[in-house]
Amino acid sequence: MDSDNEMDVDAVTSSASKGKGKAVEIYACSDSDTLPWVEKYRPATLNDVVSHKDITTTIERFIEKNRLPHLLFYGPPGTGKTSTILAVARRIYGAEYKKQILELNASDDRGIDVVREQIKQFAETRTLFSKGYKLIILDEADMMTQAAQAALRRVIEQYTKNVRFCIICNYVNKIAPAIQSRCTRFRFSPLPIVEVEKRVDTVVQAERVKLTPDGKQALLKLSKGDMRRALNVLQACHAAYDTIGETEVYNCTGSPHPSDIETIVNSMLSDEFTTSIQMMTALKTERGLALQDLLVGAHEYVETIDFKPHARVYLLDFIATIEHRLSTGANEKIQLSALLGAFKNTVELQSK
Numbered sequence: 001m002d003s004d005n006e007m008d009v010d011a012v013t014s015s016a017s018k019g020k021g022k023a024v025e026i027y028a029c030s031d032s033d034t035l036p037w038v039e040k041y042r043p044a045t046l047n048d049v050v051s052h053k054d055i056t057t058t059i060e061r062f063i064e065k066n067r068l069p070h071l072l073f074y075g076p077p078g079t080g081k082t083s084t085i086l087a088v089a090r091r092i093y094g095a096e097y098k099k100q101i102l103e104l105n106a107s108d109d110r111g112i113d114v115v116r117e118q119i120k121q122f123a124e125t126r127t128l129f130s131k132g133y134k135l136i137i138l139d140e141a142d143m144m145t146q147a148a149q150a151a152l153r154r155v156i157e158q159y160t161k162n163v164r165f166c167i168i169c170n171y172v173n174k175i176a177p178a179i180q181s182r183c184t185r186f187r188f189s190p191l192p193i194v195e196v197e198k199r200v201d202t203v204v205q206a207e208r209v210k211l212t213p214d215g216k217q218a219l220l221k222l223s224k225g226d227m228r229r230a231l232n233v234l235q236a237c238h239a240a241y242d243t244i245g246e247t248e249v250y251n252c253t254g255s256p257h258p259s260d261i262e263t264i265v266n267s268m269l270s271d272e273f274t275t276s277i278q279m280m281t282a283l284k285t286e287r288g289l290a291l292q293d294l295l296v297g298a299h300e301y302v303e304t305i306d307f308k309p310h311a312r313v314y315l316l317d318f319i320a321t322i323e324h325r326l327s328t329g330a331n332e333k334i335q336l337s338a339l340l341g342a343f344k345n346t347v348e349l350q351s352k
Helices: 002-018 022-027 054-063 080-101 111-123 146-158 177-181 193-207 212-221 229-239 248-251 258-270 275-287 291-302 308-326 330-349
Strands: 073-074 101-104 134-138 161-171 184-187
Touching: 002 291, 054 080, 054 212, 073 080, 080 101, 080 134, 080 161, 101 111, 111 134, 111 146, 146 177, 212 229, 212 248, 229 248, 258 275, 258 291, 258 308, 258 330, 275 330, 291 330, 308 330
Parallel strands: 073 161, 073 184, 101 134, 134 161
Antiparallel strands: none
16 A cells, blocks of 8 residues: 555656646645645745746845845736745745745735734734844735725834835735835736746646647637636636647636637628627527627637728727726627627728
8 A cells, every 4th residue: 555655656756857847846746636726836936936037036136135125016917926925935034934924915804903903013023033024915905995005104114124015916006106105116017928838838747637739729818928817727627628628728717719709700790680689699698608708809809800990990999888888787788789780880881
């Protein structure tokens, strides 16, 4: 029995060592198979953080000179903001880093009371046996109230001697200017598709996922530079299907298949009004598609069609208007008819 277990561990270790990147070597041979892949393959060091080399190099210099400022990380989801600061914490404090940091997320109550009590209490207590500073990470800080941000501004000033703040958000304009001016800002842009592909290849190899080339392309297209989304979709597809192709990826995410979008757009441009609306309604019901998803797909497909400039401008403007109406709670059936009407008008404009 024991020899079998040893063989299994050796097999996993050898398969992990073939993968690129240290994260695989660190995590792939652990027994925590139930972990989401996002956590399992989260970068452990600053060198493992995908892309953003200019940011990690700058922070590395700050740490070496022992001059780490307050940090403000902002950018779209899944681009490595939280992973970077956790790697920084590991780099500064080593394996026991969790004792030296206070991490508050959007799921926590972060009104003015939390700033005054929890953050203040953590900031006031100095580390007994280690010199330096502690780290407070405020994730998704753009959800904090203005009153809490005003209280936080004073706390940042008051406890700079023994605490460093890292404020993480998606939208920097929702952070008070007074807090922004006290931090060094770093923007995390969407990850290049090439970098997402490298990490996906690593995970596919380590987890022995059967991913077809067209399935990989669909996965990368849907991720839009969001590493978290790419790995979550990959794990969901792996759990649901033995072999993951393009159709499986679109089915798993509930996104409309490009061939369905093509059929719908071509029908709106060429078929008679009643025929087209019946076909679209049937396809929406059969595939379980939302008009919001169809709009995004139609917008991408329209970009590939050769329209006259004035016809293209009219159509894109109308698509944007319908999306706005849907976001304010408009009737989806009426907006579907409006979308079809816009395409019919575009055909007329095209002929002029």
